[in-house]
Amino acid sequence: MIIQFDRIASVLFLAIGVLFIIGSQQLGSSSYGSSVGPDIFPLILGIILVLLSIRLFYETFRQNQQGSKEKLLYKPFLIIFIATLFYILTLETIGYVITTFLFLFVCFQTMERSKWVQSLIISACFSGFVYFFYVEILKGTLPDWPIWFS
Amino acid sequence: MSTIDYLIQGFGTALIWYNILFAFVGVLIGTAVGVLPGIGPMSGVALLIPVTASITGGLPPEQAATSAIILLAGVYYGAMYGGSTTSILLNTPGESSSVVTTLDGYQMAKKGRAGSALSIAAIGSFVAGIVTLAALILLAKPLSSVAIKFGPAEYFSLMLLGLGAVSGLAGKSVTKALIMTVCGLLLGTIGIDSVSGIARFTFDVPWLYQGIEFLTIAVGLFALGEVFKTILEKDEEDAEIAKINNLLPSKEELKESAAPIVRGSLLGFFVGILPGAGATLASFFSYILEKKVSKDPSKFGTGAIAGVAAPESANNAASGGAMIPLLTLGIPGSGTTAILMGALMMYNVQPGPLLFEDHPQVAWGLIASMFIGNIMLLILNLPLVRVFAKIIQTPKKFLIPMIIAISIFGVYAVQVSTNDLLLLLVCGILGYFLTKNDYPIAPLVLGLVLGPMVENNLRRALTISNGDFSIFLTRPISLVFILITLLWLVIPLMLKKRGKDVIINIEG
Numbered sequence A: 001m002i003i004q005f006d007r008i009a010s011v012l013f014l015a016i017g018v019l020f021i022i023g024s025q026q027l028g029s030s031s032y033g034s035s036v037g038p039d040i041f042p043l044i045l046g047i048i049l050v051l052l053s054i055r056l057f058y059e060t061f062r063q064n065q066q067g068s069k070e071k072l073l074y075k076p077f078l079i080i081f082i083a084t085l086f087y088i089l090t091l092e093t094i095g096y097v098i099t100t101f102l103f104l105f106v107c108f109q110t111m112e113r114s115k116w117v118q119s120l121i122i123s124a125c126f127s128g129f130v131y132f133f134y135v136e137i138l139k140g141t142l143p144d145w146p147i148w149f150s
Numbered sequence B: 001m002s003t004i005d006y007l008i009q010g011f012g013t014a015l016i017w018y019n020i021l022f023a024f025v026g027v028l029i030g031t032a033v034g035v036l037p038g039i040g041p042m043s044g045v046a047l048l049i050p051v052t053a054s055i056t057g058g059l060p061p062e063q064a065a066t067s068a069i070i071l072l073a074g075v076y077y078g079a080m081y082g083g084s085t086t087s088i089l090l091n092t093p094g095e096s097s098s099v100v101t102t103l104d105g106y107q108m109a110k111k112g113r114a115g116s117a118l119s120i121a122a123i124g125s126f127v128a129g130i131v132t133l134a135a136l137i138l139l140a141k142p143l144s145s146v147a148i149k150f151g152p153a154e155y156f157s158l159m160l161l162g163l164g165a166v167s168g169l170a171g172k173s174v175t176k177a178l179i180m181t182v183c184g185l186l187l188g189t190i191g192i193d194s195v196s197g198i199a200r201f202t203f204d205v206p207w208l209y210q211g212i213e214f215l216t217i218a219v220g221l222f223a224l225g226e227v228f229k230t231i232l233e234k235d236e237e238d239a240e241i242a243k244i245n246n247l248l249p250s251k252e253e254l255k256e257s258a259a260p261i262v263r264g265s266l267l268g269f270f271v272g273i274l275p276g277a278g279a280t281l282a283s284f285f286s287y288i289l290e291k292k293v294s295k296d297p298s299k300f301g302t303g304a305i306a307g308v309a310a311p312e313s314a315n316n317a318a319s320g321g322a323m324i325p326l327l328t329l330g331i332p333g334s335g336t337t338a339i340l341m342g343a344l345m346m347y348n349v350q351p352g353p354l355l356f357e358d359h360p361q362v363a364w365g366l367i368a369s370m371f372i373g374n375i376m377l378l379i380l381n382l383p384l385v386r387v388f389a390k391i392i393q394t395p396k397k398f399l400i401p402m403i404i405a406i407s408i409f410g411v412y413a414v415q416v417s418t419n420d421l422l423l424l425l426v427c428g429i430l431g432y433f434l435t436k437n438d439y440p441i442a443p444l445v446l447g448l449v450l451g452p453m454v455e456n457n458l459r460r461a462l463t464i465s466n467g468d469f470s471i472f473l474t475r476p477i478s479l480v481f482i483l484i485t486l487l488w489l490v491i492p493l494m495l496k497k498r499g500k501d502v503i504i505n506i507e508g
Helices: A002-025 A040-060 A074-094 A096-111 A116-137 B003-014 B017-035 B041-058 B061-090 B096-110 B114-147 B152-170 B174-189 B214-232 B251-273 B279-293 B306-321 B323-329 B335-346 B360-391 B396-415 B418-436 B442-464 B476-497
Strands: none
Touching (some): A002 A040, A002 B174, A040 B174, A040 B442, A074 A096, A074 B214, A074 B418, A096 A116, A116 B396, B003 B017, B003 B114, B003 B360, B017 B041, B017 B061, B017 B360, B041 B061, B041 B214, B041 B335, B041 B396, B061 B096, B061 B114, B061 B306, B061 B335, B061 B360, B096 B114, B096 B279, B096 B306, B114 B251, B114 B306, B114 B360, B152 B174, B152 B442, B152 B476, B174 B442, B174 B476, B214 B396, B214 B418, B251 B306, B279 B306, B306 B323, B323 B335, B323 B360, B335 B442, B396 B418
16 A cells, blocks of 8 residues: 555656756746846756655665555545535635534534534534634634625 | 843743733643644644634734744643643553653553652653753853854755754655655745746746745644544544542652653753754653663663653653754754744744844743743643543544634635635645655645745855855855765664664654
8 A cells, every 4th residue: 555655656756846847947047147046946856856756666666565454434534525625615605604513513423423412502602603703802804694694 | 131131021021911821821722732642732733823823913013923922832842741641641642752651651550650640740841841941041142143153055054954854854764754845845936936026836826926825734734634534544442541649749759750850851952952853752762761771670661750750851851942943043843843933934033043133022032931831831730630631532523523623714814715725625635645654744844934945045155156056065064064964864774774773753
């Protein structure tokens, strides 16, 4: 598992390094009378990254295969991940309090399907408290209630 | 003004009512962070930066920076106190620097001496905190007056040393650590170049012009990465909390642990100053030292009080020692101090030799508040240890989603952009996979924070020398730094080749 990851990662890092080298070629190589331009630092770093990723690729051949497989809980993770994504994308349109409340409630119940009244109360308190404390007391800005709500 | 005058002024700053409150909240949260396994000092501090930024928003800039750093540093050293609690009571270290404490601490708890172990750990941490503060006060001025004479070439080499040292000790594979460092530095180049004003690697996306925000990356990689790990690798373990009988140690125990505390403090302090080596290494070293010094080494591992006193003093001393290179040289030696530095820079306060001249309020206020914070921790930890031990029973069901919600709130409050939130989520996933496959994250954050400064010094040095790279080798101080960097990277490699176990530093 680790070796496979390392090989893919080394190829990806190699690509990043090459892209930065190409990208820095398009930048000016001098600025205001100095022969040192904005391209030099990313160029050097890109070359170092390419060299390091080649070394990483080479290192993967010397490792021994470790066959330790753990059981990963993909289902709750996927639900929470998608919930987070929805939370982020709807935050600005639906407003902080509603999205946070829904997000927390969904996640609480995903983590452990029990005591839904308790989950309901805690998620309501958290979202309400943060909004009140931040917007009313500290005068910060968070996405407001949606227009059709007020 | 003399150091004493500055210190008195510092106390004046630290004793303002809201700064006392900030220090108190900091050490309280820090202790909780230390107790909770899963959230280390690094993600704790990263999570709190946006929260403190919004709380201190109403204050003038310099006072806001002082208050924020007082709170964040409080979290850092508070975590060192809290970590011991669960090590002793539950045999599960709250963070990596308390791993050694479990060896003797849990054995003591099994024998019904949990109370004395906890109080010795708290007293040791307190003594260590005071010792390092005294050293910090004595060393701050001379060190920064030396550092102020450094030119760009010396600075570049010194930063290289810092980056190299952190990479060399950061993980199982130096190659992976170096890759992460370089990636961090590369991420730092995205955005408008501060010297020429050219937009680099932005692909005409306006959101990228201001550069990649370090806060988003740090919170995502550390806090969310850790959260995703907990969700994916859920392990149910309900350990029983050992009973605490009497809290105060006997006179004999105090006498027995006095010398280890002093040794641990001094050793921890010096390990802390070294870049790359942090609290975890310090606690390991001091445990090994105590075992060597002891007349009866066989007692270790069966509940020797020296085995609790020394490492707990050492990890607290190291966290204080790590503040020295950060404050005087502007070079963080570990992941957590890198995040503290990023926080200071968010307030436009540049740590480094000029900090003590330009912002004496911030520097001395912080130092004075660490005195107050350590006293608070001692008072908090002795009677309230039972309460803190209860924190570990917070059900993960509620804790995990709340950490996600706090991360999102924090990043949005500071950045006000959905793009940053998406980046946060991506970083969370990356953080999980990178840590799982032994790619250390601390060097990446360090690279991201130091990147612009490394680049500016490199370019200034090269401009002076007309593009000649030999400037870094002809200036003696710079040459010394570069040689040390090389040794730091090569020696562990050679030791590994010879089949020796190299102790690595995992902080997080």
